[in-house]
Amino acid sequence: MNLIEIYIYEVTRRLPEKHREDIALELRSTIEDMLPEDYSEKDIKAVLEKLGNPAVLASGYRDQPMHLIGQPYFDVYVTLLKMILPIAAVISLISTIAAYFIGYSGEASLMNGILNIIGKGIAGMIETGIQVFFWLTIVFAIVERTDKGKDGKQYTRFHKWTPDDLKTIPSIPKKKAIRKCEVFGSLMWTAIWAALYFHANHLVGIYKGSGEGLTFVTPAFNHEVLVGYWPIVVVVIVLEIAFALYKLIKRQWTKRMAICNAVLELFGTIVFIVIVKNPTIMTPEFITYMADLFTITAQQLKTWIIGGSLFIYMLSAAMNVFDGFRKAGSH
Numbered sequence: 001m002n003l004i005e006i007y008i009y010e011v012t013r014r015l016p017e018k019h020r021e022d023i024a025l026e027l028r029s030t031i032e033d034m035l036p037e038d039y040s041e042k043d044i045k046a047v048l049e050k051l052g053n054p055a056v057l058a059s060g061y062r063d064q065p066m067h068l069i070g071q072p073y074f075d076v077y078v079t080l081l082k083m084i085l086p087i088a089a090v091i092s093l094i095s096t097i098a099a100y101f102i103g104y105s106g107e108a109s110l111m112n113g114i115l116n117i118i119g120k121g122i123a124g125m126i127e128t129g130i131q132v133f134f135w136l137t138i139v140f141a142i143v144e145r146t147d148k149g150k151d152g153k154q155y156t157r158f159h160k161w162t163p164d165d166l167k168t169i170p171s172i173p174k175k176k177a178i179r180k181c182e183v184f185g186s187l188m189w190t191a192i193w194a195a196l197y198f199h200a201n202h203l204v205g206i207y208k209g210s211g212e213g214l215t216f217v218t219p220a221f222n223h224e225v226l227v228g229y230w231p232i233v234v235v236v237i238v239l240e241i242a243f244a245l246y247k248l249i250k251r252q253w254t255k256r257m258a259i260c261n262a263v264l265e266l267f268g269t270i271v272f273i274v275i276v277k278n279p280t281i282m283t284p285e286f287i288t289y290m291a292d293l294f295t296i297t298a299q300q301l302k303t304w305i306i307g308g309s310l311f312i313y314m315l316s317a318a319m320n321v322f323d324g325f326r327k328a329g330s331h
Contacts, residue, residue, distance in 0.1 A: 007054060007166055010055075090188060092125050183244050203216075204221060226281075
């Protein structure tokens, strides 16, 4: 894409879809009228510099004015807000889950625990979102009002916008794009399984109904065995969080990212196999109860659970790896 097409795209992508085509035609015609007959790239840059920052030009086509944070900083403000809010929300949720399980005594029922986490998690995310929104708005308002170097220029990423900035804007195909909700989901899943892993002795096992609700009877997994693998499990958690943030920064699937995803899935699969293949991973009480319930031998039960878990995990990992390479190879 040449500079003119990229410039038009940067303007129209900020506008409602129903107006994009007409405005693109109008803007292309305006640029062509401003250019000499035998123009060069230098002439194009001069014209685009006269038109100014695409974000500012797009705001002129909008029906609604932007007054919360004025130009030239509004576009950067919104970009940072969209990037920081999901991360802050996930961190708040992880902190809420961790704080709950650290103080968990095993007395509350499973349903009460889940409702407690959901309530506190939502409240924490809302409070964090308000704090982020408030302080980021204050910072940008102060920066805009104390900027002594305003000269009519527009800013992108805190420097004066020039047509050369168009060369640094990546053209991301729709099929390769990584949505923020995908990153948010990855971080959320990591928080959930990590909390379940380290507190499985209070959450995963056999429950029996009573007049007061569900009562936890027997844990399914041997807590000492699970905790014994904590160093390698923490490594997996850190790698998953790092990869999710890497996706947020890159915003699109690439071959390198697909390879990193495959390596992470392979590493996670190996760790999972090592843990579930431990002969003492499940408690004897759980094995005996479930074997009697399904009228099978203890060995058959262990084979079914371990085999089924491995099959589901490896199938999910393979699908994730395939999806990564498929998106990286899309056009």
